[in-house]
Amino acid sequence: MEQVLIYFSENREAIFIILLSIFLGIEVISNVPSVLHTPLMSGANAISGVIIIGGIILLGHADLSEFSLELVLGIMAVLFGTLNVAGGFVVTDRMLNMFKKNKKG
Amino acid sequence: MFGNTIQYGKTILDFSYLVAAILFVVGLKLLSKPESAKRGNLWAAAGMLLAIVTTLILHRDNSGNNIPLTNTIVIIAVISVGTVVGSVIARRVKMTAMPQMVSFYNATGGGASALVALMEFSNLKNTSPLVTLLGLIIGSIAFSGSMIAYGKLNGKIKDWKSPAMKYVNLLMLALIVGITAFMLVAESPIVAPEILLYSLFALSLVYGVFFVMPIGGADMPVVISLLNSFTGIAAAMAGFIYDNQAMILGGIFVGAAGTILTLLMCKAMNRSLLSVIIGAFGGGGAAAGEKEMGTIKEISLSDASVLLNYSKKVVIIPGYGLAAAQAQHVCSELDKLLTERGVEVKYAIHPVAGRMPGHMNVLLAEADVPYEKLVEMDEINPDMPNTDVAIIIGANDVVNPAAIDDPSSPIYGMPIINAREAKNIIVMKRGMGKGYAAIENSLFYHDKTRMLFGDAKDTLQKLLSEIKNL
Numbered sequence: 001m002e003q004v005l006i007y008f009s010e011n012r013e014a015i016f017i018i019l020l021s022i023f024l025g026i027e028v029i030s031n032v033p034s035v036l037h038t039p040l041m042s043g044a045n046a047i048s049g050v051i052i053i054g055g056i057i058l059l060g061h062a063d064l065s066e067f068s069l070e071l072v073l074g075i076m077a078v079l080f081g082t083l084n085v086a087g088g089f090v091v092t093d094r095m096l097n098m099f100k101k102n103k104k105g
Numbered sequence: 106m107f108g109n110t111i112q113y114g115k116t117i118l119d120f121s122y123l124v125a126a127i128l129f130v131v132g133l134k135l136l137s138k139p140e141s142a143k144r145g146n147l148w149a150a151a152g153m154l155l156a157i158v159t160t161l162i163l164h165r166d167n168s169g170n171n172i173p174l175t176n177t178i179v180i181i182a183v184i185s186v187g188t189v190v191g192s193v194i195a196r197r198v199k200m201t202a203m204p205q206m207v208s209f210y211n212a213t214g215g216g217a218s219a220l221v222a223l224m225e226f227s228n229l230k231n232t233s234p235l236v237t238l239l240g241l242i243i244g245s246i247a248f249s250g251s252m253i254a255y256g257k258l259n260g261k262i263k264d265w266k267s268p269a270m271k272y273v274n275l276l277m278l279a280l281i282v283g284i285t286a287f288m289l290v291a292e293s294p295i296v297a298p299e300i301l302l303y304s305l306f307a308l309s310l311v312y313g314v315f316f317v318m319p320i321g322g323a324d325m326p327v328v329i330s331l332l333n334s335f336t337g338i339a340a341a342m343a344g345f346i347y348d349n350q351a352m353i354l355g356g357i358f359v360g361a362a363g364t365i366l367t368l369l370m371c372k373a374m375n376r377s378l379l380s381v382i383i384g385a386f387g388g389g390g391a392a393a394g395e396k397e398m399g400t401i402k403e404i405s406l407s408d409a410s411v412l413l414n415y416s417k418k419v420v421i422i423p424g425y426g427l428a429a430a431q432a433q434h435v436c437s438e439l440d441k442l443l444t445e446r447g448v449e450v451k452y453a454i455h456p457v458a459g460r461m462p463g464h465m466n467v468l469l470a471e472a473d474v475p476y477e478k479l480v481e482m483d484e485i486n487p488d489m490p491n492t493d494v495a496i497i498i499g500a501n502d503v504v505n506p507a508a509i510d511d512p513s514s515p516i517y518g519m520p521i522i523n524a525r526e527a528k529n530i531i532v533m534k535r536g537m538g539k540g541y542a543a544i545e546n547s548l549f550y551h552d553k554t555r556m557l558f559g560d561a562k563d564t565l566q567k568l569l570s571e572i573k574n575l
Contacts, residue, residue, distance in 0.1 A: 025361025060172035082187025
């Protein structure tokens with residue numbers, strides 16, 4: 001019991017963030033019309049590209065003077081993350097554009 | 106005070122992460138309403154841009170070093186390449202290929218998480234080995250799984266089922282858990298940690314492949330959505346490594362939203378997530394109780410065109426076959442022609458029509474079908490008895506009355522579009538093949554039903570010119 005409490009107090013910020021984000025995620029999605037499921041999935045997908053920050057930190061502190069695994073993986077991580085972010089937002093935008101155009105016409 | 110400037114920068118950075126996280130939440134919230142969806146996407150993108158730029162300028166590592174200029178240049182170069190490549194592919198891809206595109210970009214996100222975790226695990230300053238390994242495992246599964254999903258939706262990879270697979274998967278999962286536990290607990294280096302780390306990486310990749318391989322048909326969107334939430338969770342795990350609030354919040358948020366979306370999709374098909382994952386639905390089993398259902402009656406193109414031309418109310422029920430044949434444009438033309446002749450045309454959209462929920466709406470919107478004509482299942486069903494002709498184009502299971510009548514059917518309980526209530530039913534199909542659920546559809550043998558066999562695009566084209574000649 002004590003260990004559980006210690007663990008909780010040591011990690012309480014993380015636990016708060018996780019739980020609140022979960023509720024937030026549920027709350028935001030629960031009333032979505034099915035028309036928007038695919039664009040929404042794609043938009044959420046683009047946001048998960050936030051991992052790019054991890055890639056930037058990794059590559060940002062990599063030693064550039066020599067060829068290393070860190071350098072290669074860092075470049076790949078940033079590249080993958082960018083593809084996820086840029087591609088994701090553009091794809092979502094394209095899907096949504098189609099709805100918009102037709103609403104006018 | 107010492108280190109004042111460092112503190113100052115860090116506070117601004119943290120603040121900008123907070124703003125970015127809020128933008129993500131507001132963005133997704135706006136994305137969930139049709140009127141504001143486009144704005145929502147832009148807000149989320151702005152949040153991402155803010156987080157990226159402030160990280161580049163203000164990030165300090167544990168010893169207080171900022172990102173050196175040369176590294177910044179390299180990063181910006183890589184980001185530029187990625188942005189150009191990513192958006193060019195995204196702009197060129199056809200609308201019918203959207204689901205595989207989403208899956209592909211999901212794979213890249215998962216891959217990035219896996220790479221970051223792979224690199225950071227051996228970093229001595231890293232104090233959270235558990236989340237690092239979780240990030241590696243989840244990210245790798247999301248990467249390889251999404252790649253397989255991409256290949257499958259593209260038609261490059263076929264389903265691959267075997268009863269033994271269930272056990273192989275369980276064994277792999279047990280191995281993954283075992284190695285993870287060993288790496289966290291074991292003190293004595295019997296095996297080098299690097300070897301364990303790379304075996305874990307490899308195992309997770311293979312597991313992702315095996316996990317998605319047997320899943321097919323309409324279960325694919327569910328899996329893509331699930332893998333999407335995996336990617337979010339993997340990004341959050343990587344966020345814990347760097348104690349980065351934007352990554353943690355954004356990742357968990359996407360993970361939760363993705364999981365709910367996954368469950369919503371399952372609910373629309375009356376399936377449990379577990380049965381999707383195990384893949385008990387598609388394939389052999391269900392076809393066992395097959396019985397003779399009556400005779401199929403065909404209709405000629407000219408009869409069909411006359412019937413349509415002199416109807417008052419026509420409801421088009423599009424399905425995956427329409428998307429596969431890329432027939433949405435011809436379909437829209439037919440709709441316009443009929444509307445000109447005074448026929449009221451509507452589209453009945455089943456929640457899982459197409460390859461993803463809402464995918465059919467996107468496809469039809471692309472083909473200039475007015476938004477108002479797309480009617481969701483619950484609204485169109487009461488109207489079906491007043492409908493003169495229901496045209497079913499490449500849809501199968503979403504109109505199968507077995508979902509209402511036959512408690513032994515695997516799709517029993519799934520809400521369907523009540524096509525059989527219409528006065529006449531025309532079914533466009535390539536042949537008598539069954540839908541993804543591999544169950545007979547008694548609707549095709551119904552007295553009111555007439556079949557029009559052939560490729561949807563081709564048939565619609567011919568129908569269009571027949572009606573023009575009337």
